[in-house]
Amino acid sequence: MVMALLHLTIGNTDGGILDFIIFGVLQGVKTKWYLVPVVGAIWFAVYYSVFRYAILKFNLKTPGREEVTEDQQSEEPVVKGTNTQALKILTALGGKENIQSLDNCITRLRLVVDNMNIVNEKVLKDCGALGVVKLDEHNLQVVIGPQVGILKTQLEKLSS
Structure with a gap:
C-alpha cells in the first residue's frame, strides 16, 4: 500500500532483487526506485x-526464550554438531524403533514417529532444539537451525 501511495512502479509478481534491478534501477528515476531502500529501512x-x-511486554515465548529451570542449568551442556548430541536426540525421539521417517528442511528435522507419547520434548530442548512442533499424533518437527543437515546425517548413521 505504501508503495502504491508513493507511485512506485517497480516489479512483476515476485518483487525480488531481479525485479528491483530490471524494472526499477534500469528504467531510470521515473520508477522512483530510490525510495525502495528508504521505505524498507x-x-x-x-x-x-x-x-x-x-x-x-507480553513475555511471548519465542524460540530460545523459554524459561530455564534449575535442573536444566545444572545439567552438562551438549555441544551442537557432536555425536553425543545426536545420540541424546535419538534417545529423546524414542530411539530408532520409534522413527518411521526422517527428513529435514533448512532449519527443521521433519519426522514421522510411531508413538508421539515417548518423545521427550524437554530433552530435545536441552540438546539445543529451539522448538518442537507436534503437528498430529505421528508428525513432528524439531527446530534445530542451519546445522540441521549435519544432525540428520548423524541420526541416519546411528539409526542404521
Whole structure:
C-alpha cells in the first residue's frame, strides 16, 4: 500500500532483487526506485520496534526464550554438531524403533514417529532444539537451525 501511495512502479509478481534491478534501477528515476531502500529501512524499524515491544511486554515465548529451570542449568551442556548430541536426540525421539521417517528442511528435522507419547520434548530442548512442533499424533518437527543437515546425517548413521 505504501508503495502504491508513493507511485512506485517497480516489479512483476515476485518483487525480488531481479525485479528491483530490471524494472526499477534500469528504467531510470521515473520508477522512483530510490525510495525502495528508504521505505524498507522504515518498515524494518517499525516491525522491529513493534515486535520487540510486544515480545517483551507480553513475555511471548519465542524460540530460545523459554524459561530455564534449575535442573536444566545444572545439567552438562551438549555441544551442537557432536555425536553425543545426536545420540541424546535419538534417545529423546524414542530411539530408532520409534522413527518411521526422517527428513529435514533448512532449519527443521521433519519426522514421522510411531508413538508421539515417548518423545521427550524437554530433552530435545536441552540438546539445543529451539522448538518442537507436534503437528498430529505421528508428525513432528524439531527446530534445530542451519546445522540441521549435519544432525540428520548423524541420526541416519546411528539409526542404521
